[in-house]
Amino acid sequence: MHEPVLLRRQGHPDATLEAYVADGGLKGFARTREIGQAATVAVVTESGLVGRGGAGFPTGRKWESVRTAAESERYFVLNADESEPGTFKDRVMIETDPYMVLEGVLIACYAIAATRAYIYVRGEYRGAARLLAAAATQLAAAGHLDGIAPGGRPLAIEVRHGGGAYICGEETALFRSIEGYRGEPMSKPPFPTVAGLFRKPTVINNVETIANIPDILSRGAGWLQRYGTDRSPGVKLFSVSGHVGRPGVYELPFGAPLQELLDLAQAGRDLRALLLGGAAGTFVFPGDFDMPLSYEGAQSRAATLGSGALIAFDQGTDLWRVAERLGNFFAHESCGQCVPCRIGTRRQHEMLAALADGSGGDGERERIATLGQVMTDASICGLGQTASTAVRSLIDAESRGLLAV
């Protein structure tokens, strides 16, 4: 049985700064101040930590690019937008341990010499935003933000609320939103580490990524590798919802079998399929429930972990209706900036609605697959590029006879 690491303070009755410090909190930050910026980034790089926001980019590499940037004005952004259907692990992480998340922010800001930190919180997460703001105030009052910003100034931490657009979780759209513009993604390169928020070098990290940082600093670079697999070191938070007895957020070491997660969530034996990796993820069928929950394990089954969302569907579920709902989501959330996604997501939704209603013509599945490939190849950002991933995995499963009831 896995002892929680990230969620170890879940249900802790005393969530004050004093209780956090008494429980070993802020040791990672103290270590950072002791060893300095370059060594801190080296520890993070050596730990093997990769981003938990979906893209899996090595965290230390981002930090090093900004630490060594020529420009003195730089930013750190914490991405707490979490708007993917079925994803709620960042909210639980913040509500469980706001100080651990903020300690990670302090370490990151110190390591890259950030001028200012922004925390971008999903608009509906009022409680989580309040907790973070209150924790930041406590840290400031206790002097823990002093001397972090360049020139020995105290670090300013600003909490921003999202306006309800899924696209504002995409890093460049999020920057535009903070800057006061419409949340529309920008083409990359340049990447955020070169020209991010206000066109300055910026590190943006997911909440769960940052929650790993205090332990990595206080326990050493090798600590993360005590959990998980060689290629996916560490633990992962999974948001589980749908047809299970106990929906919620579960923490497991990478590499644990998918069935173990289903057992924790008390899934019944009558599951028809899972949607793994969120709306942009893939459908997984019972024959693959032994899949190891690691990046390489998912890849070996043509699946994706994404940010760790899992939605379960029982035998009574019409999966084409689920696909139609996903199509509706992407058509609604497309920012409309580029044609392949703006038009493609609408046509995709229309075709999926026809399939779900049983009115789809011959060749509808091939047309959906072709359109999906065009969106993947020609869209500006990850939304359009992955809007057809789940749908295409369903078409593929059907061709392999996996949808037969």
Ligand SMILES: Cc1cc2nc3c(=O)[nH]c(=O)nc-3n(C[C@H](O)[C@H](O)[C@H](O)COP(=O)(O)O)c2cc1C
């Ligand atoms: C449409 C879209 C929505 C996204 N939403 C989120 C989100 O809500 N939270 C998040 O951390 N990353 C989200 N991402 C990924 C971010 O762009 C970025 O990769 C991530 O915040 C980097 O942090 P990490 O390296 O710690 O994972 C989204 C990406 C896309 C394309």
Ligand code: SF4
């Ligand atoms: S792919 Fe979609 S969401 Fe992304 S920029 Fe283009 S229209 Fe906007």
